Amino acid sequence: MKNKLELLETTQGWIAVFTGETAIGKKVSEEEAHNIEGASNEERIQNALVIWGADVEQTEVIVI
Numbered sequence: 693m694k695n696k697l698e699l700l701e702t703t704q705g706w707i708a709v710f711t712g713e714t715a716i717g718k719k720v721s722e723e724e725a726h727n728i729e730g731a732s733n734e735e736r737i738q739n740a741l742v743i744w745g746a747d748v749e750q751t752e753v754i755v756i
Contacts, residue, residue: 693752695744699728699736700756706730708740715745 695712
């Protein structure tokens with residue numbers, strides 16, 4: 693896999709941690725986004741990946 697996305701459920705909401713290459717070709721390491729919304733894990737994954745412009749087929753996803 694080219695990218696890695698971790699979704700973490702906290703008492704204050706969902707946090708996404710992304711490592712990999714963004715849609716504009718920038719390489720990031722453990723960049724965070726807070727308050728990821730969605731009614732299901734699939735929605736939260738899609739909403740998180742939009743932030744970095746990453747493709748789900750190129751991303752290893754871990755939900756914690």
